[in-house]
Amino acid sequence: MSFFGKLKERMFRSSSKLDEGLDALVAAEPAPEAPDAPIPSPAPIVAPDGSKPGLLSRLTGRQDAPRRVLDDAFVEELEDLLVQADLGVDTALKVTANIAAGRFGRRVTTAEIKEALAAEIARIMEPVARPLPLYAKKPQVVLVVGVNGAGKTTTIGKLASQFRAAGKSVIIAAGDTFRAAAVEQLQVWGQRAGVPVMTAPEGSDPASLAFDALTRAQAEGADLLMIDTAGRLQNRADLMEELAKIVRVLRKKDPSAPHNTLLVLDATTGQNALTQVEVFRQMANVSGLIMTKLDGTARGGVLVALADRFGLPIHAIGVGEQIEDLDAFDPQDFAAALTGTESR
Numbered sequence: 552m553s554f555f556g557k558l559k560e561r562m563f564r565s566s567s568k569l570d571e572g573l574d575a576l577v578a579a580e581p582a583p584e585a586p587d588a589p590i591p592s593p594a595p596i597v598a599p600d601g602s603k604p605g606l607l608s609r610l611t612g613r614q615d616a617p618r619r620v621l622d623d624a625f626v627e628e629l630e631d632l633l634v635q636a637d638l639g640v641d642t643a644l645k646v647t648a649n650i651a652a653g654r655f656g657r658r659v660t661t662a663e664i665k666e667a668l669a670a671e672i673a674r675i676m677e678p679v680a681r682p683l684p685l686y687a688k689k690p691q692v693v694l695v696v697g698v699n700g701a702g703k704t705t706t707i708g709k710l711a712s713q714f715r716a717a718g719k720s721v722i723i724a725a726g727d728t729f730r731a732a733a734v735e736q737l738q739v740w741g742q743r744a745g746v747p748v749m750t751a752p753e754g755s756d757p758a759s760l761a762f763d764a765l766t767r768a769q770a771e772g773a774d775l776l777m778i779d780t781a782g783r784l785q786n787r788a789d790l791m792e793e794l795a796k797i798v799r800v801l802r803k804k805d806p807s808a809p810h811n812t813l814l815v816l817d818a819t820t821g822q823n824a825l826t827q828v829e830v831f832r833q834m835a836n837v838s839g840l841i842m843t844k845l846d847g848t849a850r851g852g853v854l855v856a857l858a859d860r861f862g863l864p865i866h867a868i869g870v871g872e873q874i875e876d877l878d879a880f881d882p883q884d885f886a887a888a889l890t891g892t893e894s895r
């Protein structure tokens with residue numbers, strides 16, 4: 552199945568929410584307020600090119616798509632709908648203002664609003680849609696950060712598998728040494744991807760494991776070293792110190808490491824993802840994002856808010872629990888899936 556087909560199918564719940572909301576918005580043409588208020592004469596149905604509809608289309612009703620005047624009430628309802636779809640207040644206001652510009656006071660159809668919304672979303676997402684950059688430098692050190700449960704382990708496994716398929720040699724370091732279950736999970740993913748996973752005794756210093764892993768990666772001439780990290784936000788100071796130490800120690804072996812710091816975010820957390828970006832940016836030099844669990848969530852809109860607020864590259868999106876369920880981020884497809892329009 553094409554990327555768009557898969558995304559659309561899997562984001563069905565997100566798109567249908569916004570999709571249906573937009574349909575309802577246009578259908579909800581408010582009745583005139585007072586009985587003695589002048590009833591506005593219906594606007595002539597004129598095609599976008601200015602021509603009147605022909606007899607056949609008038610008879611078949613194809614020109615009769617519901618229309619609603621884009622007025623202040625419409626603008627407010629559209630803003631609310633976008634906030635509910637997790638675009639965040641600032642982005643929702645901006646997007647709505649852009650859609651209203653040039654259309655205010657006109658009678659619009661749902662299709663026109665959906666197309667305009669998809670175009671606005673794609674415009675915001677375009678600059679951030681960038682795959683993980685691969686450098687000539689070997690080994691390229693990729694530090695993976697994010698709260699527990701965001702999908703770090705799964706994403707590392709999926710990425711490792713894709714790099715392997717592209718002919719790259721990869722080593723994984725299980726840096727969350729405080730949770731035996733996390734280490735075991737990563738070992739399972741390493742096996743699936745066919746990639747060695749370096750571990751350390753439970754409770755040992757993750758920085759020391761990172762150092763050993765980089766030593767091995769350099770010795771073996773590996774292309775990539777991916778380092779998993781803990782995600783205990785409950786003790787922020789400790790986590791910050793832990794991440795800082797990993798970076799300090801890596802730089803003893805390679806002053807340019809880490810070459811990427813990926814923040815993994817869970818789409819189902821909605822607006823909370825914005826806070827996580829802020830927190831992790833204070834703790835680590837986040838260079839890009841991967842958003843997981845976009846399948847089956849109604850909260851995919853948060854990606855638009857993230858792109859608009861932070862402008863950090865979105866390297867990939869997780870659309871399922873299987874090893875192949877990590878896709879490149881395509882802004883046109885994403886906008887189409889979210890708004891229920893056809894991708895260009």
Ligand SMILES: Nc1nc2c(ncn2[C@@H]2O[C@H](COP(=O)(O)OP(=O)(O)OP(=O)(O)O)[C@@H](O)[C@H]2O)c(=O)[nH]1
Pocket residue numbers: 697698699700701702703704705706727733736782843844845846868869870871872876
């Ligand atoms: N539906 C879906 N589930 C996902 C996706 N990515 C990860 N998951 C699931 O999310 C859960 C947590 O994923 P992990 O990879 O263990 O998350 P983590 O951040 O490593 O969490 P800890 O191991 O607790 O540190 C698992 O059940 C995964 O199968 C995704 O893109 N879609």
